[in-house]
Amino acid sequence: MSGGSEKIAALRATLAQAGLESLVANPHIPLGFAPADTELKGGLQRGTLHEIFAASGHEASATGFAAGLAWRVAGKKKILWIRQDYSALEFGELSATGFLELGLDPSRILLLCTARADDAIKGASDALTCAALGAVVIEIPGAPKILDLVTSRRLTLACSQSNVPAFLLRFGAKPEASTAETRWVIRARASPINEEEDWGQPVFETELVRNRHGRTGQWVMEWDCETGFFGEPHRGKPAHRLAVVSAAGDRQAAAALEQSRFI
Amino acid sequence: MTKVKSALVISGLDRKASGVGLEVGQPLANARAMLPEVKAMAANESGDHALLNRIADWSERFTPFVALDPPRALLLDVSGCTHLFGGERKLLDRILAALRKQDFAVRGALAATAMCARACSRYRDGLVVPQGEEDKAIAKLPIDALYLDAVTTHAFRRAGLKTIGQVADRGRAELTARFGAAMVFTLEHALGKAERPITPRAPLPDYSAERNFAEPVATEAVIHDTLISLAQTLCEALENRSEGARRLEAAFFRADGAVNRIAIETGSPTRDARIVGRLFREKLDALADPLDPGFGFDLIRLAASHTQRCEAQAADFSADLNEEREIRFLVDRLAARFGPHRILAFHANDTHIPEAAGLALPAQEMRGEKTTWHKIRQPHRAPRRPLRMFAKPEPASYLKEVSHPSSLRLRWRQTTQPVIHMEGPERIAMEWWRHVAPEPTRDYFRVETRDGRRFWSYCNGVFDRDLKLVQLPHWLIHGTFA
Numbered sequence: 001m002s003g004g005s006e007k008i009a010a011l012r013a014t015l016a017q018a019g020l021e022s023l024v025a026n027p028h029i030p031l032g033f034a035p036a037d038t039e040l041k042g043g044l045q046r047g048t049l050h051e052i053f054a055a056s057g058h059e060a061s062a063t064g065f066a067a068g069l070a071w072r073v074a075g076k077k078k079i080l081w082i083r084q085d086y087s088a089l090e091f092g093e094l095s096a097t098g099f100l101e102l103g104l105d106p107s108r109i110l111l112l113c114t115a116r117a118d119d120a121i122k123g124a125s126d127a128l129t130c131a132a133l134g135a136v137v138i139e140i141p142g143a144p145k146i147l148d149l150v151t152s153r154r155l156t157l158a159c160s161q162s163n164v165p166a167f168l169l170r171f172g173a174k175p176e177a178s179t180a181e182t183r184w185v186i187r188a189r190a191s192p193i194n195e196e197e198d199w200g201q202p203v204f205e206t207e208l209v210r211n212r213h214g215r216t217g218q219w220v221m222e223w224d225c226e227t228g229f230f231g232e233p234h235r236g237k238p239a240h241r242l243a244v245v246s247a248a249g250d251r252q253a254a255a256a257l258e259q260s261r262f263i
Numbered sequence: 264m265t266k267v268k269s270a271l272v273i274s275g276l277d278r279k280a281s282g283v284g285l286e287v288g289q290p291l292a293n294a295r296a297m298l299p300e301v302k303a304m305a306a307n308e309s310g311d312h313a314l315l316n317r318i319a320d321w322s323e324r325f326t327p328f329v330a331l332d333p334p335r336a337l338l339l340d341v342s343g344c345t346h347l348f349g350g351e352r353k354l355l356d357r358i359l360a361a362l363r364k365q366d367f368a369v370r371g372a373l374a375a376t377a378m379c380a381r382a383c384s385r386y387r388d389g390l391v392v393p394q395g396e397e398d399k400a401i402a403k404l405p406i407d408a409l410y411l412d413a414v415t416t417h418a419f420r421r422a423g424l425k426t427i428g429q430v431a432d433r434g435r436a437e438l439t440a441r442f443g444a445a446m447v448f449t450l451e452h453a454l455g456k457a458e459r460p461i462t463p464r465a466p467l468p469d470y471s472a473e474r475n476f477a478e479p480v481a482t483e484a485v486i487h488d489t490l491i492s493l494a495q496t497l498c499e500a501l502e503n504r505s506e507g508a509r510r511l512e513a514a515f516f517r518a519d520g521a522v523n524r525i526a527i528e529t530g531s532p533t534r535d536a537r538i539v540g541r542l543f544r545e546k547l548d549a550l551a552d553p554l555d556p557g558f559g560f561d562l563i564r565l566a567a568s569h570t571q572r573c574e575a576q577a578a579d580f581s582a583d584l585n586e587e588r589e590i591r592f593l594v595d596r597l598a599a600r601f602g603p604h605r606i607l608a609f610h611a612n613d614t615h616i617p618e619a620a621g622l623a624l625p626a627q628e629m630r631g632e633k634t635t636w637h638k639i640r641q642p643h644r645a646p647r648r649p650l651r652m653f654a655k656p657e658p659a660s661y662l663k664e665v666s667h668p669s670s671l672r673l674r675w676r677q678t679t680q681p682v683i684h685m686e687g688p689e690r691i692a693m694e695w696w697r698h699v700a701p702e703p704t705r706d707y708f709r710v711e712t713r714d715g716r717r718f719w720s721y722c723n724g725v726f727d728r729d730l731k732l733v734q735l736p737h738w739l740i741h742g743t744f745a
Contacts (some may be wrong), residue, residue: 002491006622007640027705033604039711040273057714057716058715058716059651059743060649060650060651060716060717060742060743060744061715061716061745062743063651063745064337064650064745065652065745067745068566077586078590080593088654089654091651091743092649092650092652092653092654092742093651093653093654094650094651095621095648095649095650095651096609096620096621096622096623096636096741097617097620097621097639097648097651098608098646098649098651098652098742098745099609099650100621100636100638100648100652101638101639101640101646101647101650102342102646102650102745103638105608105636106611106621107608107609107634107636109608109609110594110606110608110626111606111607112597112601112605112606112607113601113605113606113607113624114542114601114605119601122596123601125599126593126596126597126600127593127597130589130590130592130593131585131589131590132585132586132590132593133590133593137313141360155742177328186717187714187715188612188714188716188717189685189715190683190714191683191715192730197380198644198645198686198709199645199684199709199711199717200645200688201335201642201643201644201645201646202744202745205445205715210377213371223745226642226643226648245559250460251446256527
């Protein structure tokens with residue numbers, strides 16, 4: 001991509017930091033990590049559907065990444081987190097102190113617990129009519145039948161009508177056809193071995209496997225618990241060999257390769 | 264028949280049996296001696312009580328003020344209701360006829376006081392006692408009609424006082440000295456000279472509105488429209504008194520006597536018919552066994568059973584307040600559909616016990632409560648509490664190879680992973696000032712495996728407060744970090 005859009009993304013990030021996001025009509029809200037923002041034409045838009053898949057065993061990491069994205073786009077509004085009972089049993093219940101330690105205010109979360117996936121989708125469809133919400137996160141373990149292309153379209157439509165973004169957080173599932181704006185596959189990044197310090201803030205190995213605005217890619221991002229932005233990992237930089245965007249020429253092949261590797 | 268002090272006693276009779284001189288309270292052996300072919304069966308007290316309750320449900324269509332008078336009577340306070348049914352006479356006839364049509368043997372009477380009506384119903388079925396003539400109406404009735412205890416009744420009989428009128432002629436002081444104030448009060452009550460309200464089965468709602476249908480209705484659209492129009496009536500009444508409803512109950516009276524009740528709750532006082540209608544629709548949609556109209560409903564009643572002060576608000580254009588209102592409405596909707604315990608909000612709890620530090624409580628209960636959170640993490644350092652926490656910590660074990668003493672491996676959920684980081688311990692003692700026998704102290708470690716997953720793991724209490732070994736250490740995984 002040209003340097004121009006990078007510059008725009010950087011400018012938008014400055015605006016966002018100053019709390020002036022709303023000046024731009026349905027803006028792309030930057031994640032803060034410049035290479036990803038470039039590919040996303042400046043970041044994520046409100047009123048769209050996004051999918052986040054956890055690599056097997058990395059559910060907590062994907063939860064953290066989804067929370068980060070939701071917080072980025074929610075502004076000052078509340079976030080509805082819909083989770084299934086099974087998900088809490090298998091991968092752990094969402095913890096208020098855990099959100100707090102990530103720099104996210106737990107008082108802004110509403111938690112809807114549902115027994116089944118179709119209840120979760122029903123609840124989400126209802127919640128997406130409420131424009132006062134900042135974001136809706138729908139946590140779905142496995143691959144329930146209800147989550148097909150029709151549901152995906154319906155959610156996308158609901159998102160665009162109320163301008164509320166939705167994040168489908170999928171555990172133990174394979175990506176399928178959907179109308180999502182972006183699709184991410186997340187795993188935790190192992191910390192560099194360093195005995196003196198703690199492992200620092202959460203670092204994610206992210207793969208953007210679907211992007212309606214530009215190229216896909218894979219990056220290593222760190223969540224900054226202080227500022228609430230994603231960014232370059234601070235520690236052990238030399239160890240991050242994936243921190244470069246794949247070249248444009250072999251993108252399709254690379255994306256396909258990544259997908260097959262994940263599956 | 265029921266068992267009283269190891270003897271079988273008659274507790275109920277059909278018409279034929281009472282015609283041949285059997286009595287309630289008579290021992291069964293006695294009755295058998297009089298009439299060897301008598302057919303006896305065990306009394307089903309709980310069944311009778313349930314039936315009485317169902318009849319009470321049914322009779323709530325005449326007045327919300329229904330009291331049980333076990334074992335086999337109902338008291339209905341119809342003050343102010345009679346004109347709706349064309350007067351006292353017509354109301355009583357209608358109730359009795361409707362019950363007889365359902366094959367109940369029923370006797371009834373209507374009077375200014377409950378005791379008087381009860382006395383008349385037994386001996387003067389279908390009587391409407393004119394106001395002020397209570398004493399005349401019951402003067403000739405036997406003393407049994409007062410339903411006093413057996414000893415008192417027997418004492419009156421032995422004294423030669425056979426009718427209520429004879430008892431009423433005695434001096435009150437005399438009666439009080441002999442039988443106590445309660446008996447005298449019952450007597451005065453029956454004579455219409457004292458008043459005591461009946462105790463209704465359920466607390467009376469503060470507001471209620473209802474609609475009768477000439478033809479029973481069964482379609483969803485009509486039911487929904489009725490609820491909305493009832494809600495409008497109710498909301499106007501609420502508005503006049505500057506109140507809002509927190510709990511609303513809709514009662515659907517089916518033509519065949521069954522009554523269905525459905526309640527919704529709101530997080531803040533509400534008097535917007537549109538919102539009430541929407542919440543009921545959510546609730547009706549989500550019912551596990553849907554509302555079965557059967558032959559249709561002939562009465563629908565909407566009552567506000569819990570109300571709160573709620574000042575009228577000037578139209579507000581501030582975005583924040585409107586957003587808050589919309590969120591509250593969303594929470595109410597989700598609570599109506601999934602249940603209030605399903606939509607939660609986090610609440611800070613002042614404790615260092617990790618699993619109790621942030622409580623998820625029903626969001627409807629937590630309007631406008633501000634809580635302050637205290638983070639443990641140092642700036643730019645790793646989070647100290649996991650994002651996902653297991654409700655029940657899961658057992659894990661750490662393995663060390665003999666050949667490589669420095670290499671540690673974590674075994675959890677049937678998989679083994681090399682450990683690349685282990686930080687700790689963070690010692691968390693349980694609250695010994697709250698519990699007599701607190702759980703052992705936990706030593707928490709943050710553990711990272713080679714694939715980048717981060718666990719919060721603890722070693723459960725090796726020593727107690729006096730540094731005595733309590734149990735062998737065992738390891739648990741309490742949560743996972745982002």
